[in-house]
Amino acid sequence: MPSPSPLAPEHIPVLPPIAGIVLASANCGIRYKGRRDLMVALLDPGTTIAGVFTKSKTRGAPVDWCRAGLKRGKARAIVVNSGNSNTFTGRAGVEVVKRTAAAMAKLAKCAPGEVFISSTGVIGEPPPADKIVDALPATAKSARADAAAWRNAAEAILTTDTFPKLATRTASIDGVTVTLNGFCKGSGMIAPDMATMLAYLFTDATIPAKVLQDMLSASNERSFNSITVDGDTSTSDTVLLCATGKAKHKRVARANDPRLKDFRRALDGMMIDLAQQIIRDGEGAQKFVTIRVIGAVSAKAARNVGLAIGNSPLVKTALAAGDANWGRIVMAVGKSGERVERDTLAIAVGGVRIADQGGPVPGYDEAPVAEHMTGREIEIDVDLGLGRGKATVWTCDLTHGYIDINGGYRS
Amino acid sequence: MPSPSPLAPEHIPVLPPIAGIVLASANCGIRYKGRRDLMVALLDPGTTIAGVFTKSKTRGAPVDWCRAGLKRGKARAIVVNSGNSNTFTGRAGVEVVKRTAAAMAKLAKCAPGEVFISSTGVIGEPPPADKIVDALPATAKSARADAAAWRNAAEAILTTDTFPKLATRTASIDGVTVTLNGFCKGSGMIAPDMATMLAYLFTDATIPAKVLQDMLSASNERSFNSITVDGDTSTSDTVLLCATGKAKHKRVARANDPRLKDFRRALDGMMIDLAQQIIRDGEGAQKFVTIRVIGAVSAKAARNVGLAIGNSPLVKTALAAGDANWGRIVMAVGKSGERVERDTLAIAVGGVRIADQGGPVPGYDEAPVAEHMTGREIEIDVDLGLGRGKATVWTCDLTHGYIDINGGYRS
Numbered sequence: 096m097p098s099p100s101p102l103a104p105e106h107i108p109v110l111p112p113i114a115g116i117v118l119a120s121a122n123c124g125i126r127y128k129g130r131r132d133l134m135v136a137l138l139d140p141g142t143t144i145a146g147v148f149t150k151s152k153t154r155g156a157p158v159d160w161c162r163a164g165l166k167r168g169k170a171r172a173i174v175v176n177s178g179n180s181n182t183f184t185g186r187a188g189v190e191v192v193k194r195t196a197a198a199m200a201k202l203a204k205c206a207p208g209e210v211f212i213s214s215t216g217v218i219g220e221p222p223p224a225d226k227i228v229d230a231l232p233a234t235a236k237s238a239r240a241d242a243a244a245w246r247n248a249a250e251a252i253l254t255t256d257t258f259p260k261l262a263t264r265t266a267s268i269d270g271v272t273v274t275l276n277g278f279c280k281g282s283g284m285i286a287p288d289m290a291t292m293l294a295y296l297f298t299d300a301t302i303p304a305k306v307l308q309d310m311l312s313a314s315n316e317r318s319f320n321s322i323t324v325d326g327d328t329s330t331s332d333t334v335l336l337c338a339t340g341k342a343k344h345k346r347v348a349r350a351n352d353p354r355l356k357d358f359r360r361a362l363d364g365m366m367i368d369l370a371q372q373i374i375r376d377g378e379g380a381q382k383f384v385t386i387r388v389i390g391a392v393s394a395k396a397a398r399n400v401g402l403a404i405g406n407s408p409l410v411k412t413a414l415a416a417g418d419a420n421w422g423r424i425v426m427a428v429g430k431s432g433e434r435v436e437r438d439t440l441a442i443a444v445g446g447v448r449i450a451d452q453g454g455p456v457p458g459y460d461e462a463p464v465a466e467h468m469t470g471r472e473i474e475i476d477v478d479l480g481l482g483r484g485k486a487t488v489w490t491c492d493l494t495h496g497y498i499d500i501n502g503g504y505r506s
Numbered sequence: 507m508p509s510p511s512p513l514a515p516e517h518i519p520v521l522p523p524i525a526g527i528v529l530a531s532a533n534c535g536i537r538y539k540g541r542r543d544l545m546v547a548l549l550d551p552g553t554t555i556a557g558v559f560t561k562s563k564t565r566g567a568p569v570d571w572c573r574a575g576l577k578r579g580k581a582r583a584i585v586v587n588s589g590n591s592n593t594f595t596g597r598a599g600v601e602v603v604k605r606t607a608a609a610m611a612k613l614a615k616c617a618p619g620e621v622f623i624s625s626t627g628v629i630g631e632p633p634p635a636d637k638i639v640d641a642l643p644a645t646a647k648s649a650r651a652d653a654a655a656w657r658n659a660a661e662a663i664l665t666t667d668t669f670p671k672l673a674t675r676t677a678s679i680d681g682v683t684v685t686l687n688g689f690c691k692g693s694g695m696i697a698p699d700m701a702t703m704l705a706y707l708f709t710d711a712t713i714p715a716k717v718l719q720d721m722l723s724a725s726n727e728r729s730f731n732s733i734t735v736d737g738d739t740s741t742s743d744t745v746l747l748c749a750t751g752k753a754k755h756k757r758v759a760r761a762n763d764p765r766l767k768d769f770r771r772a773l774d775g776m777m778i779d780l781a782q783q784i785i786r787d788g789e790g791a792q793k794f795v796t797i798r799v800i801g802a803v804s805a806k807a808a809r810n811v812g813l814a815i816g817n818s819p820l821v822k823t824a825l826a827a828g829d830a831n832w833g834r835i836v837m838a839v840g841k842s843g844e845r846v847e848r849d850t851l852a853i854a855v856g857g858v859r860i861a862d863q864g865g866p867v868p869g870y871d872e873a874p875v876a877e878h879m880t881g882r883e884i885e886i887d888v889d890l891g892l893g894r895g896k897a898t899v900w901t902c903d904l905t906h907g908y909i910d911i912n913g914g915y916r917s
Contacts, residue, residue: 153840153848183836183848185865218833219866408819409912416913422629425594429564437564437594454596455630498906501820502827 099258102375102383102471108261110245110276114299115139115339117238120251123230125223126178126216131251133230136173136295137203137238141340144170145308147315149332155182157212158331160192164208168304170337171205173295174212175252180331181214181222191224198228202235213293213333215254215280249278252293256280260372266361269354271344273300277365281373292319294334294369300358301340302347309350310359311336318366321398322374322489323405374489379496382414384473391484396433400477401488403431411493417468419444428477439480446474510669513786513794513882519672521656521687525710526550526750528649531662534641536634537589537627542662544641547584547706548614548649552751555581556719558726560743566593568623569742571603575619579715581748582616584706585623586663591742592625592633602635609639613646624704624744626691627665660689663704667691671783677772680765682755684711688776692784703730705745705780711769712751713758720761721770722747729777732809733785733900734816785900790907793825795884795900802895807844811888812899814842822904828879830855839888850891857885
């Protein structure tokens with residue numbers, strides 16, 4: 096693995112076991128030498144599952160498979176390979192997914208539809224079905240519940256990420272403590288064509304699949320759907336959330352059940368933590384940027400304005416240069432397509448308001464802003480002055496590193 | 507001016523006079539030392555005008571002024587300054603526009619609403635009203651109709667473009683030959699914050715404003731609205747088309763009048779020529795890229811797919827590296843938001859089909875594709891295989907030059 100991003104977290108979390116889950120990983124030689132490239136999670140009977148996926152129209156065969164499997168809401172195994180995305184691979188790709196699911200189902204003694212599959216890596220190359228299927232029996236046999244198994248699983252799904260991305264939380268449901276573990280990959284395409292964001296989340300809570308799905312979709316909007324590295328959308332994005340039902344709390348029937356309030360908080364927190372780790376590993380990233388938008392006509396409008404800023408190459412190159420170039424933020428807000436009034440818009444950088452009422456703030460102090468811009472963590476606040484909609488978006492700067500990484504790949 | 511882009515045209519066109527138009531330019535010291543930064547075009551009475559403008563919600567005061575003026579459809583003067591965009595400049599910016607229009611109207615003996623104004627340059631700095639207004643009388647007095655006047659006018663509106671962008675055409679309306687001249691600036695933001703594309707088009711044809719507007723809007727879709735450098739939308743984009751009515755042909759009442767067929771062809775050709783010159787001056791551009799999309803459900807869908815490809819940082823960095831990375835094209839098509847079927851999609855690069863039917867073309871010859879990718883002019887063909895909608899989009903690659911240019915500005 097290359098040396099960690101300058102924005103990497105100081106410590107990699109140590110994950111506790113979760114009742115009903117064991118994990119394994121292996122090196123089956125798909126693309127990388129001497130690195131794990133296969134991850135298997137085995138889930139006890141009774142595990143429910145929810146998922147959200149890329150909206151890409153050219154999504155990979157594993158994504159189609161997972162979407163179909165979600166209808167049952169039950170999961171017994173997850174199989175993930177890195178090094179090949181099994182995307183735009185035609186009928187052969189579909190066959191690989193079916194073969195993998197059948198082989199894993201036999202080992203886990205479950206239906207193929209209870210096996211969930213993801214692939215991440217290069218697009219349009221024949222997927223290595225034999226390597227995966229041949230490696231499954233020994234890999235599954237080696238599955239463990241301990242911290243090392245979680246860490247190794249998180250490493251097995253990476254492509255050219257510079258650090259493994261893990262998070263854990265606890266929550267109380269009706270007085271019973273449950274655990275949430277999760278890990279993800281995604282680099283904002285540190286190695287492009289591996290343009291994928293994958294996340295696997297687990298809990299011992301007892302939650303029906305429908306309720307799990309509602310909570311996952313809501314938290315996903317505030318976490319993985321609120322980050323951007325370069326605005327390019329993967330063909331393989333997948334987030335799965337599994338609940339083993341081993342925790343003995345009262346049954347919950349709806350996502351807005353007040354007894355799930357603390358769980359929702361913990362799920363939100365864990366997913367935002369993982370999403371931010373992806374930004375901290377953004378390709379070529381030198382700065383971690385938080386964009387808070389308030390005063391929008393809706394939360395969706397606020398997020399779209401935040402993403403317009405976070406996706407603007409001009410804003411991102413200015414950030415890389417340490418230039419609080421608020422004129423470019425005005426430009427990005429203007430092109431967002433959302434309802435915006437030039438004369439109610441206010442912009443602050445590093446907590447200092449520098450523009451409002453349709454113009455620059457007369458005599459604002461540039462010195463603290465310039466100082467803020469030299470740091471690793473940049474804060475941009477935008478008040479649209481129209482309504483109560485708000486959102487936070489996270490992004491990174493656009494540097495020469497991005498060009499090097501994305502121009503140098505595949506050769 | 508920096509040395510010309512490697513993609514610059516070999517020759518800068520020499521523009522003929524157009525009856526009813528004289529032009530002047532001056533250096534009034536707005537931002538650049540020793541360079542023209544003010545352009546004035548004087549138009550004879552009877553000139554009709556049409557325009558299209560940025561859709562940005564944070565557009566500059568001059569854009570608001572022009573939009574209001576278009577309602578009359580009559581023009582007697584155009585005033586353009588470079589070096590300051592008069593955008594996000596609050597009430598002061600509106601006053602500058604009014605003062606400039608009043609001063610010019612007095613000189614041209616017309617109504618202020620017949621004066622059209624554009625500004626291009628940095629966002630959010632107080633516009634230099636006195637410098638412009640003071641320079642107007644002498645500048646207007648020096649106006650000429652000859653080729654040097656056209657060339658100097660084209661240079662006066664540049665910001666950090668690396669070459670002036672001019673084009674000329676002739677067309678026959680009902681047997682009478684008319685001339686079309688045009689010039690533009692826009693660099694895809696070679697100096698960002700000067701994120702503006704401006705174009706001024708002129709003809710001696712006799713065409714009512716309403717007809718002129720219909721033709722301009724249609725041609726604009728196929729030219730300036732079909733180019734992208736980085737997907738960032740300016741606060742000042744403006745295209746104006748003026749017809750002096752000096753050519754003595756029969757009256758035309760509708761844009762689809764068959765007698766205007768040749769004129770429409772010439773207008774399309776001139777506008778596409780100018781739009782392509784902007785791409786050839788794209789910031790840091792080393793390659794000129796033509797993306798043809800066919801088989802879409804509509805022309806609009808085809809253009810959006812083309813723009814999704816042309817705006818993708820991953821496609822553009824691959825182009826810079828000379829890598830025919832068609833997986834990234836698949837990714838960009840997938841995220842376009844338009845109707846797309848993975849399994850009817852076909853992709854060719856340099857005329858060689860490399861992917862179709864949901865996968866790579868078995869055994870396609872990589873050698874001519876690799877050879878094509880080393881050139882300055884790259885061709886990408888995408889067939890969505892769904893309908894008859896088609897569009898062509900032009901873009902450039904994303905290089906280290908872009909980061910340098912956009913990170914180094916404003917300091």
